[in-house]
Amino acid sequence: MGQVLYATFLENRRVYRLAKARWQRLFEQLLSAKQYTFRPFLNEKRMDGNPMFTAYVRDVDRAVRIIQLDPSEAVSELEIGAWLDEALMPEREDQVMELVIGLVMTKEAEQISQLLIEAWLLQELSLADMEKKIDELVVIDEEVSGV
Amino acid sequence: MTKPHRGRIQAQGENLEESVTWAQDEPLSKKDGLKLLELLKSKLSKKELKNREKQFKQAQRFIENVQDGANAPSTISFKNLKTKKERIDIEVWCGTAFGIFLLLFIIWYLIG
Numbered sequence: 001m002g003q004v005l006y007a008t009f010l011e012n013r014r015v016y017r018l019a020k021a022r023w024q025r026l027f028e029q030l031l032s033a034k035q036y037t038f039r040p041f042l043n044e045k046r047m048d049g050n051p052m053f054t055a056y057v058r059d060v061d062r063a064v065r066i067i068q069l070d071p072s073e074a075v076s077e078l079e080i081g082a083w084l085d086e087a088l089m090p091e092r093e094d095q096v097m098e099l100v101i102g103l104v105m106t107k108e109a110e111q112i113s114q115l116l117i118e119a120w121l122l123q124e125l126s127l128a129d130m131e132k133k134i135d136e137l138v139v140i141d142e143e144v145s146g147v
Numbered sequence: 148m149t150k151p152h153r154g155r156i157q158a159q160g161e162n163l164e165e166s167v168t169w170a171q172d173e174p175l176s177k178k179d180g181l182k183l184l185e186l187l188k189s190k191l192s193k194k195e196l197k198n199r200e201k202q203f204k205q206a207q208r209f210i211e212n213v214q215d216g217a218n219a220p221s222t223i224s225f226k227n228l229k230t231k232k233e234r235i236d237i238e239v240w241c242g243t244a245f246g247i248f249l250l251l252f253i254i255w256y257l258i259g
Contacts, residue, residue: 050225083226
């Protein structure tokens with residue numbers, strides 16, 4: 001596995017805050033090109049990485065949830081998964097879709113995340129095209145899992 | 148009248164969407180959360196359970212260990228990254244879940 005970034009985020013609150021700040025910066029950088037703004041939409045007070053970061057972008061009415069996984073539980077070289085779900089937004093009666101990314105934070109996983117977030121929020125791919133993009137970028141070996 | 152503490156635990160998958168919910172006046176305790184998790188397990192086939200074995204363990208560990216409970220709005224997901232869709236989601240829609248409210252109440256009662 002590549003070098004894990006913020007490897008001690010679950011043991012050290014300072015490291016946790018640094019990891020969270022990295023996601024904040026990434027979103028600011030990505031969304032500034034279109035002058036989009038974002039806000040958290042879930043309770044992020046727990047410091048367990050699940051979620052590490054959430055963003056609702058009103059300009060496109062879409063959301064992103066980042067789950068940062070415990071590196072000690074990693075079983076493969078690159079630990080990343082992504083899926084689409086309905087965002088939990090109790091104040092809304094209609095459906096807001098979210099891109100969820102779960103990863104062990106390495107440079108490579110971060111780069112894939114960035115591509116997925118760009119496709120979801122900036123290119124505004126349809127749900128079907130986003131599923132294809134996830135399949136393209138996040139390789140699943142179901143043979144290994146026995147499913 | 149809508150209950151102030153509500154939520155859902157859900158098992159998702161390619162061909163599966165099973166869930167258990169709660170809606171009550173008091174926060175959901177860890178003990179009742181674990182009972183709901185067991186109830187959800189009982190709704191799954193052996194194969195469906197096997198594909199989510201690790202995720203159920205992670206969900207159990209989360210409920211047992213979370214400090215100060217999980218406050219709404221919260222979605223906590225445990226996904227099998229080696230499969231496309233298999234996962235367990237815990238959603239706290241309103242109020243609080245998995246705190247140690249009874250213990251705190253007893254301490255408060257004893258001190259008072």
